[in-house]
Amino acid sequence: xxxxxPMLWFDGQAEEAARFYVSIFPNSRIARIHRYPDAGREVHGxxxxxxxxxxxxxxGQPYAALNGGPQFRFSEAVSFVIDCADQREVDHYxxxxxxxxxxxxxxxxxxxxxxxxxWQVVPRRLLERRGDSRGAIAGQPIPMPSSGESSFRHACxxxxxxxxxxxxxxxxx
Numbered sequence: 001x002x003x004x005x006p007m008l009w010f011d012g013q014a015e016e017a018a019r020f021y022v023s024i025f026p027n028s029r030i031a032r033i034h035r036y037p038d039a040g041r042e043v044h045g046x047x048x049x050x051x052x053x054x055x056x057x058x059x060g061q062p063y064a065a066l067n068g069g070p071q072f073r074f075s076e077a078v079s080f081v082i083d084c085a086d087q088r089e090v091d092h093y094x095x096x097x098x099x100x101x102x103x104x105x106x107x108x109x110x111x112x113x114x115x116x117x118x119w120q121v122v123p124r125r126l127l128e129r130r131g132d133s134r135g136a137i138a139g140q141p142i143p144m145p146s147s148g149e150s151s152f153r154h155a156c157x158x159x160x161x162x163x164x165x166x167x168x169x170x171x172x173x
Contacts, residue, residue: 003062005062005063005064006063006064006080007063007065007066008063008064008065008066008074008117009066009068009072009074010065010066010067010068010115011067011068011069011070012067012069013067013115014051014053014054014065014066014067015033015051015054015065015067017065017115017117018030018054018056018063018065021056021058021063022056022057022058024092024096024097025058025059026059027057027059027060028056028057028058028059029056029057030054030055030056031055031056031057031062032054032055033051033053033054033055034051034052034053034054034055035048035050035051035052036048036049036050036051036052045069046067050067051067052066052067053065053066053067073116074112074115074116074117074118075116075118076110076112076118078118079110079118079119079120080117080118080119080120081119081120081122082119082120082121082122083122083127084121084122084123084124085124086123087123090121090123093119093121094121097111097113097119097121098111098113099114100113100114101113101114101116105118109121109122
């Protein structure tokens with residue numbers, strides 16, 4: 001199968017976002033930064049040398065971030081699911097990615113980061129039980145490990161997502 005690389009469209013923040021994401025995930029790096037040339041400026045509208053595309057990897061998975069302009073915005077129609085092994089990972093990714101994001105978009109295991117990219121921070125046990133009639137889809141709680149004050153208290157079905165305690169363990173109604 002050919003490699004598939006998600007391309008994220010930003011309005012001037014591609015390098016900042018890529019560096020931020022690389023700082024959060026292990027085994028991650030900026031692979032290359034492509035800059036706008038002087039040629040074609042009348043078409044692309046960017047100064048020569050401005051960042052055009054940042055190629056980066058998150059835990060070995062390739063991504064690209066494009067400074068394409070204000071024409072397109074992120075939406076919840078696409079999200080990235082983070083398969084968390086334990087509560088420490090849940091807390092790490094939730095805290096890092098939600099920082100600076102809209103608080104009203106941070107609930108039930110879903111969040112938007114400061115650029116509007118949607119993420120799902122999900123305990124592995126929930127993913128493993130997805131579709132299991134005895135588990136998450138049936139709405140039965142799945143016990144999750146707890147570290148300190150923050151822990152997932154609820155795991156639930158399709159319409160109900162997991163709620164981190166640091167968000168009050170509340171579901172938006």
